[in-house]
Amino acid sequence: MDISKILDLIYELPDQSKLALQNNVSEIAFPKGHILLKANKIESNIYFIKKGLVRAYVERDNEVTFWFGKEGETIISMKSYVEDQPGYENIELLEDCELYELKTENLRKLFNEDVHIANWGRKFAEKELIKTEERLISKQFKNASERYLELMKDHPVLLQRVQLGHIASYLGITQVSLSRIRAELK
Amino acid sequence: MDISKILDLIYELPDQSKLALQNNVSEIAFPKGHILLKANKIESNIYFIKKGLVRAYVERDNEVTFWFGKEGETIISMKSYVEDQPGYENIELLEDCELYELKTENLRKLFNEDVHIANWGRKFAEKELIKTEERLISKQFKNASERYLELMKDHPVLLQRVQLGHIASYLGITQVSLSRIRAELK
DNA sequence: AAAATAATTTAACAAATGATAAAAAATGAA
């Protein structure tokens, strides 16, 4: 997916503003397994996924995967981007990826100069917020089996491209529990 | 908490932009128990809490409380505000409240006219996003007892002002489970 | 203060999920 399309998915910009953004974007590729962003570091870039699949996870006793990103989606260390503080997430590439890279510093400059880009940034955060809030609510009143069915319905492609251990973690259960749930559904 | 302080909590605006926002704000009060926002309706206002306490909940088999707002916080139907669609949340006042009211329509106009206000709106969504994401992650790798202790540490005031049934729902457990957890901690 | 109502706790049992270990299946490397 090309950068113009990706930017439009968030919010349609006037040509001039869109060009200003695109002029700050460069292309870069990494292989499967690469760790793109590391926790406890201030990250100075954000990325848009041209091709490939990634996951965001935090390290605790075990790894907790809390987000998947595929073509058209934005990779960001929220804390770095918003508060200039070390982030909590690691980003691992689950497939070979082609990415668009944008320096946070340049984006900040554009936010202050161009009202359309500022609103583009606002829309991005607002849409992510709704998605996250809906997941939180879903987690709160659905059991693991219902959340699995919901994921199958809403994001069937993830089940084909992501190994089940990560899916289980994303659903907030152990891999063994997920296996059991899948067995019961047969 | 006065409106000037509340706006600054999100992002410090130049005087002129701040005044433009404040000029669109009016004061209004409602008693405890009032339902301020209703689910499945497009809401045309957002509110800032001058004084009081509210909760956001969705109705399923039972009620699921997923957010509390107190002095200085912003009350918003996310779907209405972001996508002009009926929202999923109800907002109930848990105490008598004094609120600042702002028409979404006017705010949208300001977003398009004033780059500072657009960035103020961006910061608001970004900060809410981080809070929501952190709660989602916490829900994913902590058990109920750990989440209760975390809430006690981070928001002790809620435990004094909110009845336990709502706290339990917010933690994603039943009231009976919360009672059991509290008994074990004694 | 007494009565009525609402909120919280306790108890007993059921259901869901976790932990550990082992087996089976799938994938990747030589």
Added chain:
DNA sequence: TTCATTTTTTATCATTTGTTAAATTATTTT
């Protein structure tokens, strides 16, 4: 292909959380 490694499933038992009902405590109304 064969071997080694990784992923997924299955089985067993432990722990956590849910459900229901009743008892207790707190709050509100009369």
